Amino acid sequence: MLPNRSNLLRLAAASVAVILSVVASILPASAEEKVTVFAAASMKNALDNANKAWGHEVTVSYAASSALAKQIEGGAPADIFISADLDWMKYLTDRHLVKEDNRANLLGNRIVLVAPKDTGKPLDIKPGFDLAGLLKGGKLAMGEPNSVPAGKYGKAALEKLGVWSSVEKNVASAESVRAALALVSRGEAPFGIVYQTDAAADPGVMVVGTFPQDSHPPIIYPVAILTESKSAEAAAYLDFLKSAEAAPFFEKEGFTVLK
Template sequence: MRVSTGLLNRRLFGKAALAATALGLLIGISPQARASDNTLVLAAASMKDSLEEVAKLYERNTGKKVALSFAASSALAKQIEQQAPADIFISADLDWMDYLAKRDLIKPESRSNLVGNRLVLIAPKADASPITVEKGNFPLLQRIGNSRLATGEPNSVPVGKYAKAALTHLGIWEEVEPKLVRAESVRSALTFVSRGEALMGIVYETDAKVDKGVAVIGTFPADSHPAIIYPIARTATSKAPDAQAFLDFVKSPAAFDVFRKYGFSAAPAPRG
């Protein structure tokens, strides 16, 4: 399915408005949740399926409840800065955890690197022919043609920042930038491609695995972008009595088995 630039822009405007509303509802934890002792977790959108399964496993093992909210790491960090209720934050990059750390909004002793991921190029399954992803031989523009490339907003959303770094390293960022669909989260970028509203997308490998409407057509070299690392920490205002217990469980071998099933890897060492 191909759509005109004008129609796509109108759709994007409408979806942006809906996304803003949805984010407000997502982060606006209910009064019942605020009043309870439940651990409240704000996590990167790319962790949704895996973390939901980890939380169910924790609840079965302990009988304790966990409330989860998912969005772009940038949006979640800003919400924590604005005093949104939260006990644990999981970011899709180090930058947004650093952002909160510099403002004394996390408990530094609780911080660690949880898992890693890979950056991939996707297309709707109907257009899923492989493409070479390497410097000097990456025909992305030719394949995109008059369509669009969906990824996260490169100025804030982690997947978009990784995508910009990779495309810059590969020498085609300036040519590709005008064709971007700048999504508010990696899951939104995934949806644009799955629905055929963008011919290709740059997302995490784990997101591509959970959407049957897309296929991975290329993987970006690990050295083309900063290492993809998901840090986890308790917030400075965390008061839930079981927050540390859930954080410890998320870091356990049982939880890592779940993350690995969804395509996450062990957290890599940061690259300079």
């Protein structure tokens, strides 16, 4: 018996549904389903691992917080910004580019003095310590002191300790803390100032000293959803970053999870 017209229509509809389901499963996620994150370079290892646990599609651009904030101001499409200091988050907040009601202080960090692993020796970082003498004419690698957060913290610490003026001319300014770390790891600079989390991520360097916490402003990483975010998943992703599930990924790299 030949199938009647209604049966054929039902069969065709079922076939179309199957085809659409298969197509949907292989097509990339829509812009609303993705989360695009602009994050401080120092977060790369921890955030990459946390994102694997999140299990949804996340695209991350890593750079100095200053560069990312300027890109966001210029209209770069992003859903979430994680800064390595409060200043650059405030910069975007003042320009109404951040949703203030979901902004949170996510992580804390420390700055350390590093040297190439094969030449580094522990030293006491205290007021008036002879950093210029230790450099022996070489370069002190650090983030750009007037814009990159790690560089700003480093400059503040050296000023508080009374040694900035003696090493200022020897500073090799880098575009990000990871770039400064690379200069030391490759042996192109005898010392560098980086976050302790970056030092832990590079086997080519040794931490020779940790800067006193009262020598610089508190190192705080704020996070917020951006005003122009189009992602339906941004709020859920932000909740994940603040959750107990994500905390171990940050703590493993040396961050302090702020409650």
